[in-house]
Amino acid sequence: MDSIDRRLLNILQQGIPLVSCPFLEIADSLGISEEEVMTRISHLKQDGIIRRLGGVFDSPAMGMKSTLCAMTVPPERIKEVAGRVNAFTEVTHNYLRDDKFNMWFTVTASSAQALETILNKIMSDTGVKVTSMPVLQRYKIKVVFDLDEE
Amino acid sequence: MKNDDVLDLLIKELQGDLPVVSRPYLALAEKVGLTEDEVIDIINRWQTEGLMRRLGAVVRHNRLGFASNALVAWKVDASECDRVGNSLAASSRVSHCYWRQTPADWPYNIFSMIHARTRPELASIIEELAAQVGINEYKTITSMRELKKTSVHYR
Numbered sequence: 001m002d003s004i005d006r007r008l009l010n011i012l013q014q015g016i017p018l019v020s021c022p023f024l025e026i027a028d029s030l031g032i033s034e035e036e037v038m039t040r041i042s043h044l045k046q047d048g049i050i051r052r053l054g055g056v057f058d059s060p061a062m063g064m065k066s067t068l069c070a071m072t073v074p075p076e077r078i079k080e081v082a083g084r085v086n087a088f089t090e091v092t093h094n095y096l097r098d099d100k101f102n103m104w105f106t107v108t109a110s111s112a113q114a115l116e117t118i119l120n121k122i123m124s125d126t127g128v129k130v131t132s133m134p135v136l137q138r139y140k141i142k143v144v145f146d147l148d149e150e
Numbered sequence: 151m152k153n154d155d156v157l158d159l160l161i162k163e164l165q166g167d168l169p170v171v172s173r174p175y176l177a178l179a180e181k182v183g184l185t186e187d188e189v190i191d192i193i194n195r196w197q198t199e200g201l202m203r204r205l206g207a208v209v210r211h212n213r214l215g216f217a218s219n220a221l222v223a224w225k226v227d228a229s230e231c232d233r234v235g236n237s238l239a240a241s242s243r244v245s246h247c248y249w250r251q252t253p254a255d256w257p258y259n260i261f262s263m264i265h266a267r268t269r270p271e272l273a274s275i276i277e278e279l280a281a282q283v284g285i286n287e288y289k290t291i292t293s294m295r296e297l298k299k300t301s302v303h304y305r
Contacts, residue, residue, distance in 0.1 A: 009207065009209065012207035013207050014204070014206060018194055019190070020175065024172070038171075038172075044207075049210060050207045050209055051209060051210050052166070052207075053167055053208075054168050054208065055193070056204050057161070057196075057203070057302070059302055061199070066302075068250060068261070070256070085297075085298075089300075092300050092301065094298040094299075095221075095296055096295040097221070097292065104291070105298070131256065134250065134251050136249045137231065139247040140238075140239035140245070140247040141245075141246055
């Protein structure tokens with residue numbers, strides 16, 4: 001990654017211009033050609049730096065209900081329980097962490113009722129208590145990483 | 151106004167990967183049965199309404215050198231949550247910050263996701279943040295393994 005890649009990533013994270021030829025607009029601001037912008041994007045994708053180019057929707061604004069859940073899973077059952085939890089498409093993230101609550105996952109469902117149904121299903125499927133910690137207040141959701149910052 | 155099926159189709163496409171072509175909105179438009187201008191207008195409207203936070207690159211932060219991350223949960227009195235939450239949110243190293251309803255056996259109610267390049271840097275950022283917000287009771291929950299990471303399916 002060179003300095004143009006870093007500037008390009010900053011621009012792409014902030015937002016792709018909503019114009020007919022957005023990559024041309026980005027190219028002009030970087031002083032390179034449209035083809036070069038597209039080639040660089042392809043490389044950043046191949047290298048796994050860009051997961052995808054697309055829309056990031058706001059779950060609450062879309063009417064979705066989500067929560068962070070914590071479980072205390074016996075070490076010997078982690079693989080099995082993770083399999084059962086991850087089987088739900090509504091489970092978007094699941095992390096093993098070094099705490100008394102060792103499995104932390106997020107669930108996003110189409111309604112409060114659907115969310116509750118899934119949590120109950122996870123509890124009955126695994127026999128492990130699920131502690132739900134819904135959001136009371138959002139202070140920040142940012143997924144932009146500034147690459148110029150040192 | 152376009153019918154819901156077309157909008158659902160567009161949402162589905164936008165949750166995927168935008169084609170890297172000269173006119174990506176035209177490519178999308180042709181796929182879902184709209185015009186290029188309509189696609190641009192709809193995305194504009196969704197952003198104004200807050201339905202879409204942004205249209206851009208979703209990056210893998212660990213590939214960008216931010217390899218050391220932790221979920222830090224802070225024990226904060228309800229009356230102090232907004233002050234602490236907003237103060238943490240102001241840090242460029244905090245990507246997510248929420249006040250959550252927690253059970254009695256887990257009084258750590260302000261959750262912040264913190265990103266650093268190295269373990270020592272992570273530790274010093276957490277110390278700085280603790281001093282900044284004046285909270286001494288917190289749990290650093292480092293992620294040992296990612297068991298699943300996908301996007302939300304809206305439609």
